[in-house]
Amino acid sequence: MKKLLTLATLATIALASCNNDNDNVPVPTGDDLIRFGAEALSVNTKAPFEGVISGSNTLTAHILGTANSGNYAAASIHQDAAGAKADGMVTFNDNGTTESSFDTGVKWPTGSSDKVYFRGYYPAESSVWNVGANSAEATIDGKTDLMNAPEINGSKSSVAVTPLKFKFSHLLTKLHVKVQGNAATADDWGNIVKIELSKAVNVVPSNLLTCTYAGEVISFSGTQTIPFYVATGTDAVSYTDDVYAAQDYVVPTASTLVAYSLVAPVTAVAGNGGANDEYTLKITTTKGAASSGRDVAINLKSTDGKDFVGSTAGKKFDITIQFLSEGQITATATVTDWVDGGSGTGQM
Numbered sequence: 001m002k003k004l005l006t007l008a009t010l011a012t013i014a015l016a017s018c019n020n021d022n023d024n025v026p027v028p029t030g031d032d033l034i035r036f037g038a039e040a041l042s043v044n045t046k047a048p049f050e051g052v053i054s055g056s057n058t059l060t061a062h063i064l065g066t067a068n069s070g071n072y073a074a075a076s077i078h079q080d081a082a083g084a085k086a087d088g089m090v091t092f093n094d095n096g097t098t099e100s101s102f103d104t105g106v107k108w109p110t111g112s113s114d115k116v117y118f119r120g121y122y123p124a125e126s127s128v129w130n131v132g133a134n135s136a137e138a139t140i141d142g143k144t145d146l147m148n149a150p151e152i153n154g155s156k157s158s159v160a161v162t163p164l165k166f167k168f169s170h171l172l173t174k175l176h177v178k179v180q181g182n183a184a185t186a187d188d189w190g191n192i193v194k195i196e197l198s199k200a201v202n203v204v205p206s207n208l209l210t211c212t213y214a215g216e217v218i219s220f221s222g223t224q225t226i227p228f229y230v231a232t233g234t235d236a237v238s239y240t241d242d243v244y245a246a247q248d249y250v251v252p253t254a255s256t257l258v259a260y261s262l263v264a265p266v267t268a269v270a271g272n273g274g275a276n277d278e279y280t281l282k283i284t285t286t287k288g289a290a291s292s293g294r295d296v297a298i299n300l301k302s303t304d305g306k307d308f309v310g311s312t313a314g315k316k317f318d319i320t321i322q323f324l325s326e327g328q329i330t331a332t333a334t335v336t337d338w339v340d341g342g343s344g345t346g347q348m
Contacts, residue, residue: 059092061149061168062124064131065106065116069151070213073133078116080107086116089124108156115158119213120149120166135212142197142226142261143241146171146209150216170314171209171218173266175279176237177228177259181251181323189323190286192249195259197226198295199280206264218313220264225282228259248286251323265313270306272299278312283321296321 065078065086078086084104108116121129121136128144130137138146149166177195197205208222228244231237237257244259268278277297284293298319300308 055093059122060124061090061092061120061122061147061166062126062129062131063088063090063102063118063120063166065118067109067114067116069117069153071133072119072131072213076133078106078109081110082107086118090120108159111155112157113155115153115155117151117153118164118166119151120168122147122168134214135210137211138209140172140205140207140209140220140222140226140262140264142263143229143239145174145262148211148218151213171211172262172264173312173314174316175228175261175263176231176257176316176318177261177281178255178257178318178320179249179251179323180253180255180320182253185251185323185325188325189251189288189290191247192251192258192283192285193247194245194282194284194293195228196245196282197228197261197263197279198282199277199297200264201266201278202275202280209264226261226263228261231257231260233257255320265311265315267311268300268308270309272297272307278308279317279319281319281321 063086064072066072066076067078068076082105084102084106086102086106088102088104090102108114121131121138123129123144123146128138128146136148138144140146147168147170149168152164152166154162154164175197179192181189199205204223205226206220206222207224207226208220210219210221211217212219230240230242230244230247234257237260239260249258263279266278269276276299278300279298281296281298282293283290283296285291298317300312300317302308
């Protein structure tokens with residue numbers, strides 16, 4: 001499935017929802033409805049969702065409301081007198097100019113000061129997030145853009161003064177891979193067959209994300225090589241769900257985007273080599289020094305030319321892999337805050 005999307009800065013969005021569990025509950029009207037807005041911080045899906053949120057470029061999240069802070073067990077989910085639950089898919093479809101409510105019209109508790117606590121997950125599909133009472137988990141597969149909105153709360157009386165607003169942010173790091181060679185070296189390598197992420201700070205990358213409600217802690221675990229997926233374009237990027245494996249791509253003479261992956265972030269440190277190389281890509285070609293796969297270490301630099309230091313979460317890296325003669329491959333990387341950033345280098 002291919003999606004054409006454009007890079008964006010912060011987007012402010014409002015939401016309208018869909019809750020299949022309560023399709024038979026009448027939608028009430030009136031000022032007692034739970035309503036809220038939201039903004040996405042560097043909003044970007046499953047083949048990365050990017051761009052301004054609009055009716056033609058909607059974002060759907062899973063929103064839950066509970067009577068007890070930090071407890072999202074089924075028994076704690078808020079349910080109004082009509083039986084409508086604060087648990088459902090919510091579609092963000094504008095730039096935050098309109099407050100919206102669940103389609104089922106969930107009302108606030110009868111007591112005007114009684115609080116309801118909310119949190120949100122993106123994407124909304126139940127197959128992506130495993131939401132539990134005290135934490136939620138999601139698998140990192142290289143193509144799914146995972147975002148969450150930390151807990152917010154309100155009551156019927158408080159929202160009359162301060163409307164609720166979710167703040168979604170990216171939890172992963174986006175890698176774009178560009179490749180480049182020249183007429184003299186193309187025959188040394190043949191064609192590019194496969195690209196994958198083999199290491200993150202010199203170990204096998206994490207493939208499981210856990211959001212723990214207490215303290216809003218995001219942690220990563222598991223170990224698995226993460227695939228890249230086919231991507232093309234320049235300012236407007238076409239992302240696909242096609243794994244970049246068993247490909248047969250001729251090395252171009254101009255720097256060309258060929259693949260992307262959404263991976264677990266790392267904490268970058270100064271220096272290079274071993275654990276100081278933030279990411280390592282494994283490149284496989286039809287012949288030459290990479291015919292059985294070859295690692296390319298990526299060392300990141302900030303916009304001032306110094307070593308990039310800190311978390312890569314929510315940031316985008318443009319990695320350019322250059323195919324040289326005598327079996328050499330070099331790589332450079334520029335980092336954007338899913339919007340704008342620094343640079344990095346790597347060589348193998």
